[in-house]
Amino acid sequence: MGTAPAPAHVLVFPWPIQGHLNVMLHLAVALAGAGVHVTFLHTDYNLRRLGAAAATAVASPWLRFMSVTDGLPDDHPRTVANLGEISRSLHTAGRAAYRALLASSSQLVPADAAGGGAFPPVTTVVADALLPFAIDVAEELGVPALAFRTASACSFLAYMSVPRLVELGELPFPPGGDLDEPVRGVPGMEGFLRRRDLPSPCRHHGANNNDDAAALLGRLVDAAVHCSKARALILNTAASLEAPALAHIAPRMRDVFAVGPLHAMSPAPAAATSLWRADDGCMAWLDCQADRSVVYISLGSLTVISPEQFTEFLSGLVAAGNPFLWVLRPDMVTARRRHADLQESVTAAAGDSKARVVGWAPQRNVLRHRAVGCFLTHAGWNSTLEAAVEGVPTVCWPFFTDQQINSRFVGGVWRTGLDMKDVCDAAVVARMVREAMESCEIRASAQSVARQLRRDVAEGGSSATELKRLVGFIGELATPIQHAKSESEV
Numbered sequence: 347m348g349t350a351p352a353p354a355h356v357l358v359f360p361w362p363i364q365g366h367l368n369v370m371l372h373l374a375v376a377l378a379g380a381g382v383h384v385t386f387l388h389t390d391y392n393l394r395r396l397g398a399a400a401a402t403a404v405a406s407p408w409l410r411f412m413s414v415t416d417g418l419p420d421d422h423p424r425t426v427a428n429l430g431e432i433s434r435s436l437h438t439a440g441r442a443a444y445r446a447l448l449a450s451s452s453q454l455v456p457a458d459a460a461g462g463g464a465f466p467p468v469t470t471v472v473a474d475a476l477l478p479f480a481i482d483v484a485e486e487l488g489v490p491a492l493a494f495r496t497a498s499a500c501s502f503l504a505y506m507s508v509p510r511l512v513e514l515g516e517l518p519f520p521p522g523g524d525l526d527e528p529v530r531g532v533p534g535m536e537g538f539l540r541r542r543d544l545p546s547p548c549r550h551h552g553a554n555n556n557d558d559a560a561a562l563l564g565r566l567v568d569a570a571v572h573c574s575k576a577r578a579l580i581l582n583t584a585a586s587l588e589a590p591a592l593a594h595i596a597p598r599m600r601d602v603f604a605v606g607p608l609h610a611m612s613p614a615p616a617a618a619t620s621l622w623r624a625d626d627g628c629m630a631w632l633d634c635q636a637d638r639s640v641v642y643i644s645l646g647s648l649t650v651i652s653p654e655q656f657t658e659f660l661s662g663l664v665a666a667g668n669p670f671l672w673v674l675r676p677d678m679v680t681a682r683r684r685h686a687d688l689q690e691s692v693t694a695a696a697g698d699s700k701a702r703v704v705g706w707a708p709q710r711n712v713l714r715h716r717a718v719g720c721f722l723t724h725a726g727w728n729s730t731l732e733a734a735v736e737g738v739p740t741v742c743w744p745f746f747t748d749q750q751i752n753s754r755f756v757g758g759v760w761r762t763g764l765d766m767k768d769v770c771d772a773a774v775v776a777r778m779v780r781e782a783m784e785s786c787e788i789r790a791s792a793q794s795v796a797r798q799l800r801r802d803v804a805e806g807g808s809s810a811t812e813l814k815r816l817v818g819f820i821g822e823l824a825t826p827i828q829h830a831k832s833e834s835e836v
Contacts, residue, residue: 361436364622372611380813448487473493503591508567516541517548544750624707632715645678654770670700720779
């Protein structure tokens with residue numbers, strides 16, 4: 347992979363939720379493997395939640411964990427309903443703690459507890475693109491900053507296009523308007539994008555009494571535009587998947603690195619990335635199932651569903667007739683139904699031999715298991731890529747933000763699965779699951795994409811080459827002459 351010129355030291359600062367921690371730690375592992383010192387910056391709360399197992403699992407002298415406060419009390423729920431509050435706290439208390447840490451080289455230089463050598467001063471920050479203040483603070487302190495957007499390139503482009511959509515009159519949607527109306531204002535997607543495929547906050551743009559959605563959309567659009575101020579934008583994608591979107595993004599950024607799927611190139615151990623303890627016992631259950639017979643269901647780390655939606659999903663899965671492995675987080679179903687009651691409902695409807703329920707699963711291992719025939723997913727970008735790498739057909743039920751556009755690409759562009767957005771009906775669930783399990787065309791497309799992605803991340807592939815270029819770029823930023831030259835180009 348090549349080695350960056352010493353003494354490069356990257357501070358990686360993710361937004362503190364599961365999907366962002368996951369992929370940004372894959373990048374951290376990749377950089378450490380290339381000889382770059384990496385400090386991975388958690389929040390105090392998340393680092394305590396991960397425990398010592400996280401650092402032990404990584405066990406690299408080039409990579410260590412540190413933390414700053416997120417400004418919230420320990421008993422704060424930190425759920426999807428509180429994302430706005432988490433964001434505001436990060437931008438105040440979190441910003442101050444991050445600035446103090448970055449400004450104080452004495453806190454970043456000591457040798458790590460595992461006995462590795464002293465870390466040099468931080469030479470580059472890789473900040474989650476949803477933390478624009480982290481880019482600004484780093485540059486104010488003289489540390490070059492790169493932005494990492496953990497979502498798809500197509501969703502990033504959609505957010506960048508919101509001002510254009512407003513200018514064209516395609517946003518806001520008219521009250522009661524047809525969600526299947528074509529959208530023409532996102533470049534490269536004029537032929538297949540519909541209103542319902544835009545990131546979910548777009549549906550509420552301009553709507554009365556929806557200040558939270560408007561604020562969320564504003565933050566996401568501002569964060570996308572702000573990436574142009576960073577030295578470069580990093581995306582966890584491959585040119586083979588999203589070349590048109592990348593081509594439209596590149597002219598608006600100083601540089602773009604498409605280095606994904608990172609989990610297929612430099613996977614971080616699950617113990618270091620997951621805020622939930624996975625139930626590994628489900629792997630033994632899969633071992634007892636026939637090849638490609640199991641439907642795997644996981645709606646990610648943030649999705650919440652109503653009891654009625656739970657019932658529709660369950661009825662549809664039972665009607666589809668396949669054994670299924672269902673990830674039901676304890677906080678996933680509203681109305682405070684006990685997790686044990688949900689498990690009992692599944693067992694009563696499907697039987698012990700046909701269904702397995704877990705609170706969290708080792709997803710990458712599940713998706714590569716021979717028994718899994720399709721994946722019913724929320725179409726989060728990490729899950730979408732993990733299924734794509736394994737060639738597993740998907741049924742997409744997006745929950746929010748970028749997931750709506752991801753599911754459109756799965757069903758309408760790559761044709762590696764089916765798009766079930768905006769419907770939660772048992773008969774539709776059963777029909778789409780059966781189609782995804784049985785369609786030779788969908789499976790062939792999924793396996794073709796998987797073969798290409800494996801080429802992309804292999805030596806000489808497009809993503810592997812881009813990762814080498816990124817390592818070299820970080821090395822140049824650590825060199826005072828190159829750093830000064832880069833600053834002069836701002």
